[in-house]
Amino acid sequence: MFSTLWQSVPVTALHINDEYLYTGQGGTLSVYKICKGKPKYLEKRNVFNHAVIHGIKSFSLEEKQYIVLFGGKEMAILTIQDFYLVCHYKSKDWIWDVQPITKSTTLAIALAHNSCILFDWKKNEEICAFHCSIKCILYSAHFIGWNWEDLVLCAGTVFNQVVAWMPGKNKDVEQKIPLMLIPGHDGVIFDMHYNNQLQILLTASDDRSIRVWKCSMSNGNEQQAKCACVMYGHEARIWKVETLIVDGLVYVISISEDGLCITWLLSMNKEDIQFKVVKKLNLHSNLLSYASDGKDRFAVGCNNGAIYWYSLSEITSSNQCLEAAPFSKDQHGTPKIIKLLSLKAPSVLLYTDKGYVLCYDILLAKWKVVHHLSDYGSYAVMSVAPDGTLIAVGNTKGNVTILYLEKELNTTTLAKLESFSGKIQNISWYQKEMFVSGPSGQLNWYHVDTDVILVSKFVLPQAKHRWHMDALIVNSESQDHVICGDRRGSIHLFVNGQSVPVCTIHGVHGKHGVTSLDKHGNIIISTGRDGYWRQFCVNTSKIEMLTQHRAAQGMEWLENIKLENFRLYVYGFRGNKFVVWSKFSGNEMFSVTCGGCHRSWDFSTELSKFVFLKASQLNIVEVPENVFEESLVEVGFHNHQINCVRFLASYAHDDCHVDIIATASEDTKVIITKLLHNKDVCKAEVLHVIDDHCSNVRSIRVLTSSETDITKEILMVTVGGRATINVYNIQIQKLASNKVPCLVKHVATYKSGASPDMRFMDVAAWKSDNDGHMVAVACSDGKMRWFRLNDNTITLLSESRDTGHCYLVTSRINDHTLAAGTDGFVRIMTSEGSEVSRFRTNQSGVNAIAFCHMTFQGARHGCLATGGDDNSIRLTMLKFERGAVEEVSHCTVEDAHATQVTGLHLAESEFGAQLVSTSIDQRVTLWRISTFEDDDKTSLRCQHLGSKFTHIADVSCIDVIRDRYVISGRGFQVMT
């Protein structure tokens, strides 16, 4: 019953041994082989049924290698070769650390009440147990040494101090006197690390500081530890800290809940220790686990399931920055505009305020005057065509000069256009098409080849900043369409021959403008100075926005998009830095402190250069070759609790099975994930991250519009905090050959202006009689609300009276809306808001409802299951007749779970119905619903068939499609 196909849970343990990386997620151990410096997945094995792996260590004995895993009250030893389970130990108390003792079959186990056990794993028995005289609960423990006699246990107590004691010393004394007490932190200590070579102890604490203590643990003498340095840099709790010594330099690496992985460099003096921060990596998730190979490589594990892999030498190396050789500013003027050119050699093209076009050969460090535009002054716009041979320069008088640049840097003037009678605002290229903006929104389209042809003239709509920023051509239905993004933030669609746009999306990128447009297949991607990139498609003279996405927080100015190995990278600015950001990993791949966005710059991966002007100086920064090499080993999902999970599709093709799943989370995101299973492996791929909600997303409802063997179309409704509804149209292409397996189109948004503090807790949706859809929403202000969705608008139709209690769940059942809330009542209502029926099913909050039809007393009735905060499941048999609903029978399982029931799924079966329930107690339980005769009365019965423990904490929801189950909470799990 319930075998796991795939799960994503926090990465709680990491370990590197030789060429292997081991990870612990829930009770599962995974192994990666490190090939060419990168971990490659090999296999996984479920070790603990109930405990979570919090630590992994390896050791060898008599030339055999072993791996020891521990977490909770369990410990297991496996052979490294074939994962043969040598020993599985269940302790009475929580295990904080385990240390194998050299040349023996024993290991020391540190327990949470400051005691220590010496354990023989061959015989599977405890040899002896000792206490420290200071008895209290610990938040961490760390063993120092490999011999039992001089083993030191550092215990991080509830009283914010470290107590170091020696469990193996004076074996006749049961209660050991501490070797040293190390007070000083303002909070409990979560991790400790001792470096024997340097004789320093590092402690990481709840007080957000790392302290470095000078002390010698190896001589076994009582002494005082001296605090040599206090390091504040993290903004949340610090979970792990370790030293890494490379080329004689002492680095400290710390990871924290704030998402930062900080590399510190220590400089050791006789008395004190100085530190500086060398690198702050922001991984945007709670970082839980860390491991290094002791040389250069290290891995970081995240709460959202992600695993990152870094090389210390790579992350600490700085950008190579070249300063260009100077040129005579008196003679040629001050640089204004720069562009990178790939000619014979990497070069920079530069325009000065005296009208000179110069070219700088980066390798030879030599300048050359390419051209002099004597009638051009300090203002000009310059743009280079994609092939690098055509340069267009425009001036204040409306002239555009097009230069043809040969390999030898000789230029010929191809054309001098008198485009407008006023300032040229912008010039952009799309292949060989040139777009020039002039005064009053005039936009000319030229085709540039051996000669220049004016193709069409357009006029942009009235705006304060009325010029285009980028434009491209889409051929649809034999007509040439021009899509253009302007400085006002609007996107326009022009048709060749028509001067005004046929379609405009006004101000879609905010007031600061669109920065670029790109075409990928049929999808157009725009970037803007509002921190978003957006996807569009063109349908019969109409532009439709599909989705919008934000880059990293703080990246408010996006410039461009690049697709590399099917992954999307965003170029833009964060404060005073130019940043290349990866959508795939959420990481910054490259960044330069260039001073910010209001300057001329260019970036080229082909030339491996980033150039920018700062204080009229040309700066050239080397871009590393591996700039697009991702440090992500396993992809992460949500950073917080998942509130709802739904199958969008589940289908087989070839020898694989595909599940497409949507998850909605407290972290404001909805993620669409594709899981591809074949015989032994399951691969997960994030297809879409929907970021339209500005508060938590509480619920998802999915309606299938159409389905064939090759496509599926879905309407997806999401609701959440800040009284928000979003609706999407999703097209799934089932054939593997299709490059876009899942196309998401945002359809409509609703936000309540009246009460923005209200939360939308749950949603039901159905097709209404006339073309549109109906949406029922359970609201936190004690009312149900009904909306109509027509095309792109959502209108509030009606609302119910205030029950005085927060609604939690809702569902559409037999033309009625059913809803339940924190008062334990189920209410059946019409879409006009009037109550048809009401009955109490639970003592307090109803967290889950499920419904199916069932034959009862020879008639077809509705069977309703409700799961409550009160641990109970109640089954209610309902009779629907002429608009009325009547309760026929019911039964209650009072202690269905040990904690609140959070998810239910009910399906009719041959013996009645089958119910699956989930709960915060982390059990998934299967029930059989049947009927039985008792004193001529038919009654309902609910039988427990079996339970399965899950490693998903805070289970919030279950969804079922045929024989596949998915549950969500702190992570998600697919079972069959």
Added chain:
Amino acid sequence: MGRSSKDKRDIYYRLAKEEGWRARSAFKLLHLDEEFNLFNDGVKRVVDLCAAPGSWSQVLTRKLRRPTDNGKSDAKIVAVDLQAMAPLPGVIQIQGDITKVSTAESIISHFEGEPADLVVCDGAPDVTGLHDIDEYIQAQLLLAALNITTHVLKNGGTFVAKIFRGKDVSLLYAQLRLFFDKVTCAKPRSSRNSSIEAFVVCEGYDPPEDYIPNMSNPLLDMDYDLYSNQLEGPNRVIAPFLACGDLSGYDSDKTYPLQLEGGKEYKYLPPTQGPINPPYKHACELKSASQLAKEDGLGHVVAASSSQISTNVVSTCSEPAVLSDEDRLSTQINTVSITPQSNDFSKTNDV
């Protein structure tokens, strides 16, 4: 978000301020009393464990310190906490560790050698966000409270304590059942539906015959066994559940307007008691003074062709990866903000 937004989100937080309670958890004890009649006439000696900031002690004084004929109140209330707490009239405070015998002796001495009639405990440890660890540490706190209770509670007395309803809660129920006739899991309406917090009300203290109270070894939670308390089977120790508090009262999950129907005119009130020194206080001060260690500034361009500019990643005050765990765990004002940066969220996260 304005300062009144928490008042809109959380009705009991607001009511606590209006009624002068030090924390909104006061309502939880009041709701428990409505159901279990905890403060009946027979209750003369009460212990409040992990009492800071003192809202439960406030409830105890208001409910039990009834003036008698000679003008003196009758019930004795002893509040114990590791940290100092602002004085409360009528409450004897002991600053001490509940795992020490000396603390138990000190309590008894205040009762002139008599055992207590009622022991309450609303303690919650600092949470880590790792569910299994948090649940374990909370269980250990509850068992430490139970351990000291076995030293001070009279036979037949009542013990009320906060629990987290997590994956192993049935192990705790099994342990508590050894000491009490009746163990109930109670959820006051002032505790949010979404929170895993609940309270165990243990009535009729009746320790096993051979049990001798012992502080030198901690009471541990129990193991799953094959028969009575299975990990995955149908047999489990589950305390009966009881929702407490009147349905017609306020709903802690509901969104209320600032101006309540039939209520007084809304006025913003500051919290009765500010947060107690959190462990991250110094880090917060450094952060607001922009003194947290930053990545070493810009490199210096020295000469043509080989100089360096360092790669910088993120400014210190960037997006926090963590929200406060408030919704899940917190019941006291002093644990509201677990990460100091939660206020900087540009996106709001409604709780």
